Structure formats: structure tokens, C-alpha cells
Amino acid sequence: MKHLNGLAAERLYEVKQEFKFIDHPSDFGIEAYGESVQDVFKNAALGLISAVAVSSGIEIRQERKIEINAMDRDNLLVRWLTEILYLYDAEKFLTADVKFEKLTETFLKAKIFGEVYNSTRHELKADVKAVTYHQLKIEEKNGDWTARIFVDV
Amino acid sequence: MSIKQLDEYRYLIPKTFREGMNVEGMVYASSEIFDAIERDETLNQVANVATLPGLVGRSLAMPDAHQGYGFAIGGVAAADMEKGVVSAGGVGFDINCGVRLLASNYSMKEVGPKIDPLLNQMFSSIPCGTGKSGILQISFDQLDKVLREGAHWAVENGCGTEEDIAHIEETGMIAGADPGEVSNRAKQRGKDQLGTLGSGNHFVEIQYISEIFDEQAAAVFGLGMDQIVMMIHSGSRGLGHQVCTDYLEVMQEAMPKYKIKAVDRQLACVPVRSKEGQSYLKAMAAAANFAFANRQMISHWARKSFKQVIGRGELRLIYDVAHNIAKEEEHTIDGRKIKVLVHRKGATRAFPARHHGIPDDYFETGQPVLIPGSMGTCSYVMVGTEKAMSETFGSICHGAGRVMSRHAAKKDTSAEQLIARLKEKGIHVRGASKSGLSEEKPEAYKDVRVVVDIVHNAGIARKVAKMVPIGVIKG
Numbered sequence: 351m352k353h354l355n356g357l358a359a360e361r362l363y364e365v366k367q368e369f370k371f372i373d374h375p376s377d378f379g380i381e382a383y384g385e386s387v388q389d390v391f392k393n394a395a396l397g398l399i400s401a402v403a404v405s406s407g408i409e410i411r412q413e414r415k416i417e418i419n420a421m422d423r424d425n426l427l428v429r430w431l432t433e434i435l436y437l438y439d440a441e442k443f444l445t446a447d448v449k450f451e452k453l454t455e456t457f458l459k460a461k462i463f464g465e466v467y468n469s470t471r472h473e474l475k476a477d478v479k480a481v482t483y484h485q486l487k488i489e490e491k492n493g494d495w496t497a498r499i500f501v502d503v
Numbered sequence: 504m505s506i507k508q509l510d511e512y513r514y515l516i517p518k519t520f521r522e523g524m525n526v527e528g529m530v531y532a533s534s535e536i537f538d539a540i541e542r543d544e545t546l547n548q549v550a551n552v553a554t555l556p557g558l559v560g561r562s563l564a565m566p567d568a569h570q571g572y573g574f575a576i577g578g579v580a581a582a583d584m585e586k587g588v589v590s591a592g593g594v595g596f597d598i599n600c601g602v603r604l605l606a607s608n609y610s611m612k613e614v615g616p617k618i619d620p621l622l623n624q625m626f627s628s629i630p631c632g633t634g635k636s637g638i639l640q641i642s643f644d645q646l647d648k649v650l651r652e653g654a655h656w657a658v659e660n661g662c663g664t665e666e667d668i669a670h671i672e673e674t675g676m677i678a679g680a681d682p683g684e685v686s687n688r689a690k691q692r693g694k695d696q697l698g699t700l701g702s703g704n705h706f707v708e709i710q711y712i713s714e715i716f717d718e719q720a721a722a723v724f725g726l727g728m729d730q731i732v733m734m735i736h737s738g739s740r741g742l743g744h745q746v747c748t749d750y751l752e753v754m755q756e757a758m759p760k761y762k763i764k765a766v767d768r769q770l771a772c773v774p775v776r777s778k779e780g781q782s783y784l785k786a787m788a789a790a791a792n793f794a795f796a797n798r799q800m801i802s803h804w805a806r807k808s809f810k811q812v813i814g815r816g817e818l819r820l821i822y823d824v825a826h827n828i829a830k831e832e833e834h835t836i837d838g839r840k841i842k843v844l845v846h847r848k849g850a851t852r853a854f855p856a857r858h859h860g861i862p863d864d865y866f867e868t869g870q871p872v873l874i875p876g877s878m879g880t881c882s883y884v885m886v887g888t889e890k891a892m893s894e895t896f897g898s899i900c901h902g903a904g905r906v907m908s909r910h911a912a913k914k915d916t917s918a919e920q921l922i923a924r925l926k927e928k929g930i931h932v933r934g935a936s937k938s939g940l941s942e943e944k945p946e947a948y949k950d951v952r953v954v955v956d957i958v959h960n961a962g963i964a965r966k967v968a969k970m971v972p973i974g975v976i977k978g
Contacts, residue, residue, distance in 0.1 A: 373908045375543045375570045402633070421756065424768075432748055439741045440691040442634070467634065474634040476939060477702040479744040480596040482572045483751075483768035502572060502596045502744075503703055503909070 369397035372498070379485075379500040390488065390497035391427065391458070392448040395434045398481075399445050399464075401501065402438055404473040408446040411465040416458070423455045424486050427497060430458060431481040439477075442467035478503055506530075506546070512961040516550055516562075523766065524553040530564040531895075533957050539906055539949065543570035545577075551766050552580050557587025557774075559836045559843055563895055565850055566957040567904030567949060571595070573769025576849035576905075579898045582775060584831060584842040588763065589780045590772035591750040591787075593846035595827040598746060598787055599794035600705075600738030602873045603671070603823035604884065605802060606724075607731045607809065608816040611711040614731045615973060617812055618709065622933050622974045624808040625707060629801055631700035631978040632935025639698050639800070646694055647682040653792030654823075657799035663820075667799065669862050671823040672852060675795035680788035685742070686749050689786075693742025693793060698800030700737050702939055702978040707805060708734045708875075709974035710882060716966040720886050723868040724821055726968050733809070733818060734882060734970070735801050736875055737978075738827070739794035746790045750783040775844050784829065791828060798823060821884070822862075822871040824851050826901040834896050845896045853887035853899045853964045861887075872964055876903050876951030878932070878943060878975045879925055883955045884968045891963040899964045900955075903948035912947040913938055925975075934977040943977060 368383040380401070382393035399405055416433055420426035437443040446464040453460075467474070479502040488497045507515045514537055516528030528549040532540055540546065545568050552574055553562035559581050568577030573592035582588050607614070614621070630637055641649070649656045654675025657663055668674050682690075700707065712730045715721045726732070739746075754771040757779045758764070765771055773779045806818050829846045836843075854861050854870040861870040869886040876882045880903070891897045918937035921944050925932055934940035959966045 371910070373910050375908055376576065376905045378909060425752075425755070429752070436688055436692065436745070439744075440688065474632075476936065477633045479703075479741075480748050484572045486768075500572070 410463040521550045528562045545575045548575040565900035566954045567900040574848040578848045581843040581845045588772035592769040596747045597738035598743035599791035599825045601825040604821040605733045605818040609731045610729045621812045626933040633702040636695040637698040650682040650789035653795035654799040662803035667820045670820045677788040681785035684786040689745035696740035700978040705978040707976040710970035713971045714969040720967045739790045743790040855887045877945040877948035879945030885964040903951035907947040909942040913941040
């Protein structure tokens with residue numbers, strides 16, 4: 351699997367973006383890294399937003415609250431990213447930062463920060479149709495967490 | 504046991520290929536195409552689909568098949584209506600993504616010199632590309648009407664004719680659609696996207712007919728040499744994507760209740776007759792109707808542009824087909840007629856002559872099947888055959904099929920290089936996104952000519968006409 355460069359090096363405010371885009375025969379995936387589950391959930395969300403828009407111009411002007419119940423942790427990750435995607439596609443809300451109040455195997459409560467798309471300041475890149483379970487993984491090795499997720503474009 | 508080549512174009516995946524297969528798999532391919540299909544997860548996905556409960560016949564892959572999510576793209580699988588399951592992933596995220604073909608009364612000679620102004624006019628009047636809202640402002644009540652009535656809604660509102668309706672699969676309105684089974688979130692995503700092309704592989708192309716293979720069928724469809732036609736490829740936009748997302752979750756949660764275990768979460772499924780299964784089918788029909796209305800609206804603006812730049816004459820709708828859909832149909836399995844739910848995931852219905860469900864004027868000829876190729880090559884009109892009914896649930900391929908990832912496609916070709924290269928070949932391009940354009944370069948796809956020849960030679964459809972693009976609008 352080849353890794354794409356470029357976005358992993360981007361920085362957004364104080365948030366260190368730790369993710370890569372990964373290849374898929376017809377679409378692409380996001381591999382997010384961090385020192386905790388919270389980190390990888392956050393970085394996967396920022397990775398998703400980087401796929402739909404140039405993320406460097408997104409400012410924190412609004413916040414949204416999200417609560418999600420899920421069947422298990424993989425399901426929680428899919429539902430979480432689906433929520434981030436929904437906010438973008440339905441409300442044009444671009445996420446720039448995330449703070450988790452609670453994150454367990456099957457539940458999360460978070461505040462997300464960002465702003466509504468403005469064509470004069472933001473550049474959109476691609477439509478993402480959906481977040482999939484295809485080859486999804488969330489794993490920890492020696493304290494380093496990785497989450498991998500593929501999206502349908 | 505390994506995969507067995509049955510003849511030049513058929514590869515059988517036996518039940519012993521993987522544990523739990525309820526039916527065999529079958530791949531339609533030449534040896535060259537089979538080599539390409541073997542390189543990714545397609546064969547495993549065809550075998551995984553074969554593990555679904557209540558499947559009948561075989562789990563099929565068409566020659567354009569490539570790795571998808573759960574189901575392979577280019578896959579066909581039919582489930583017994585009474586004992587089988589429905590899978591939201593078996594239809595896919597872009598419910599009723601499909602194509603339509605419109606034919607003009609003009610020749611290449613007449614339109615060719617005006618292709619640039621025509622493309623400019625179309626590019627400015629059809630909303631395309633990522634994040635684009637539609638021109639239409641509709642209320643949620645109106646949206647519910649769209650979900651119930653599909654293309655009929657557009658025609659009632661002055662965007663099309665009764666003749667259009669007759670030339671759309673299911674007349675552009677799948678019965679049983681229920682907006683009440685579509686979540687508010689799906690409606691919210693789709694409300695402003697009616698009449699938008701979208702991005703990715705969606706397009707509008709101006710083409711001319713460069714070859715006729717079947718004079719008789721071409722005459723019935725109203726197609727002749729050098730004639731200018733227009734092909735439109737789009738789907739149900741965010742509304743359909745969200746319906747699939749929602750029901751993947753509903754199905755996963757309901758599976759333990761029905762004691763169903765899926766080998767891949769994307770293959771989540773429930774019995775067709777279950778409450779959840781019926782809800783999904785009503786929501787899927789609503790999303791499919793949204794897609795029919797979407798293509799009808801895009802056609803309306805494309806027709807207006809054509810009239811403005813080229814002049815008199817109508818663009819007649821030849822046909823409109825769904826590529827991602829589940830349909831209740833009657834098929835003969837082992838000599839017995841049964842009702843099945845045919846999942847077509849990146850596959851096209853291809854009914855033969857004298858079959859219920861095709862337009863009256865095509866009744867003695869068969870259903871036109873529209874196969875778009877990549878933008879630098881060509882597209883085809885084919886016609887369904889009896890053999891497709893006995894082998895593939897009346898289904899064939901839906902396009903060329905990707906062979907190169909989006910990243911790989913972008914790596915060594917810039918949009919500018921691609922535009923210049925295509926222009927040399929006489930193909931003028933407008934694209935909403937530069938990187939999106941490179942992702943769709945011709946080499947990113949299999950050769951559609953090879954794919955179509957496999958289908959033709961295997962006898963599951965016949966070639967009628969070939970079209971070459973002269974103008975492309977990419978979302």
C-alpha cells in the first residue's frame with residue numbers, strides 16, 4: 351500500500367495533524383495516528399475534512415456538540431466520521447478541531463470547532479459519499495495508536 | 504478447489520473457494536481482464552457475497568468488476584424474495600447512480616465547430632463539482648413529492664415530456680417509495696442537491712456515433728452514423744449516500760435478531776420480508792426516484808443549453824438506466840419461475856425483446872443498455888438478450904471499470920496535460936476540479952472496447968452502436 355504525502359505535514363493552529371491518505375483501487379483511505387484513542391478519533395476527523403477541503407484556511411468560529419452511541423469501537427469510529435461528513439455535506443460545516451468530553455468503546459461526547467464553508471476563503475477538493483467498514487482497524491502498539499478507514503468517493 | 508475457466512469468457516468460482524459459500528460465483532472475463540480482476544479483492548468479494556443467506560443462481564461479476572466495499576463493483580446477486588436477504592451494501596452508497604442517453608437531429612459536422620460555446624453554456628447552466636448546491640429551491644414537502652414521483656415530478660414541473668417518462672427504467676418512478684422511511688438527515692443532505700451533477704466519475708458528454716453494429720436495433724432506437732448524442736451520468740447525491748449509510752447501521756443492529764452473521768460488515772443484510780428489509784427497500788426506491796429526477800433536471804438544463812447554442816430540434820431521450828439498484832423481478836432458476844430481489848452493484852439491467860418492463864416502442868427489439876467508457880475512449884449502446892435472462896438475471900456490465908487508483912492516476916498526469924492531450928484527439932473538456940479530472944484519465948480505466956466485446960461474445964448482450972466523445976463536462 352503506497353502512502354500519500356503532503357497532508358501529513360500540514361499543521362492547523364496548535365493541532366498537530368497526524369494522518370496520511372492511503373491508496374485503494376477505486377477510492378482512498380485515511381490512516382490516523384496518535385498516543386490515545388482520542389487522538390486517532392480526532393486525527394481521523396481532521397483527515398476526513400482534509401479530503402473534502404483545503405484545511406489550512408478553516409477558522410474556529412462556531413462549535414457543535416455531538417453525542418454518539420454505538421455497537422462497538424469500530425462502529426463508533428464509523429458513526430463519528432459519518433457525523434463529521436454529515437455536518438459538512440448537509441450544513442457545510444468544516445471541522446477544524448475536536449475536544450472529547452467522553453470517549454468509551456461504545457459512546458462519545460464531543461465538541462467540534464470550525465466554521466461554515468465560505469467560497470471566498472475556502473477551497474473544496476472532493477465529494478466524499480460515505481465512510482465504510484472496509485478493512486477498518488483501530489489498534490495500539492507500544493502506546494502508539496493507529497486507526498485506518500476507507501471512504502467512498 | 505481453485506477457479507475453473509469454463510470457456511473463453513467464463514470463470515467459475517466453486518463453493519469450495521471459501522467456507523460458507525451458499526452458491527457458486529461466476530466471473531465474465533477474458534484471460535487478460537481476469538488477470539486484472541485477480542489483482543485486487545474482487546474474487547474474494549464475489550465469494551463473500553455468495554455466503555449471503557437465500558441467494559439463488561450464482562454470485563456474478565461482470566468484466567468491468569473491481570474491488571468495492573463488501574460487494575465488488577460490477578457485481579450481481581439475486582436473493583429469493585421469501586428466503587433471501589436484502590443488503591444495503593449490495594446496492595451501494597450512490598443509489599441509482601445511472602446513465603441516460605439523449606439523441607439530437609444534428610450531425611457531427613453541424614455541432615463539431617460549436618463544441619466550445621456549447622460546453623461553456625452547459626458548464627455554466629448545470630451545477631457541477633463538489634459542494635455545489637442546485638439551482639432549485641425546494642421545500643421538504645416538495646422533496647417528499649420528488650422521492651415519491653421521481654422523474655414524473657420533474658416532467659409535471661415543465662422539465663421534460665411524457666415521451667421521456669416512457670424511456671426511463673421503471674418510467675423514472677419506482678413504485679413503493681416511501682419518504683417516511685428516509686431519514687431527515689438524508690433529506691437534509693439531498694435537499695439542495697437536486698439537479699446537480701456531483702463530482703468523481705459523474706459527467707455530461709457530447710458524443711457522435713462512430714459505428715453501428717446492429718442496423719435494425721439502431722434504427723428502432725433512433726440512432727444513426729455521425730449523429731450527435733448526449734450522455735449524462737449522475738446519481739442520488741448526498742440523499743442516496745445517507746440512505747445507504749443509515750440502513751447499513753439499521754441492518755447491522757437487526758442482524759442478531761435474525762441470526763445472520765456477515766463475513767464483512769459492509770455485507771450487512773436482513774431478510775427481504777423483514778420490517779427492516781422492507782423499510783430499506785422503500786427508502787431505496789425513494790432515493791432511486793431522487794436520482795431519476797436529478798438526471799431529468801440535468802437533462803432539462805442541458806437541453807436548454809443545446810437549444811441556445813445549436814438551435815432548433817429536440818434532444819430525444821433514448822433511455823435511462825440504473826447502475827446501483829435492487830429490483831424485485833421474476834427469473835427462471837433450475838426450470839422454476841421464482842420472484843427474486845436482484846442486487847445490481849455497478850451493473851445494468853439488460854432485458855431482451857418481448858420482456859415485460861421495457862418501453863412499447865422497444866418491445867420487439869429489447870432494452871437499450873448504455874455503457875459509458877472513460878472520457879478519452881468511447882461509449883456503447885447495447886441491447887439485452889435471452890441469454891442474459893438465463894445466466895445473469897438479465898444484467899450486464901455498467902462501464903469500463905477502474906484499474907488504477909485515484910492517487911496513481913493523478914501522480915504522473917496534470918490536468919493541463921490531460922486537457923491538451925484530449926484536445927489533440929478532438930475531445931474538449933471542462934472540469935470543475937483539476938485533480939478530479941486527472942483521476943478520471945482514460946488509462947485509469949480498463950479498455951471499454953474489450954469489456955464490451957466480452958459481454959457481446961459471451962452472448963449476454965449485443966452491440967448496437969459506438970459513440971466517441973467530442974465534449975466532456977466533469978463534475
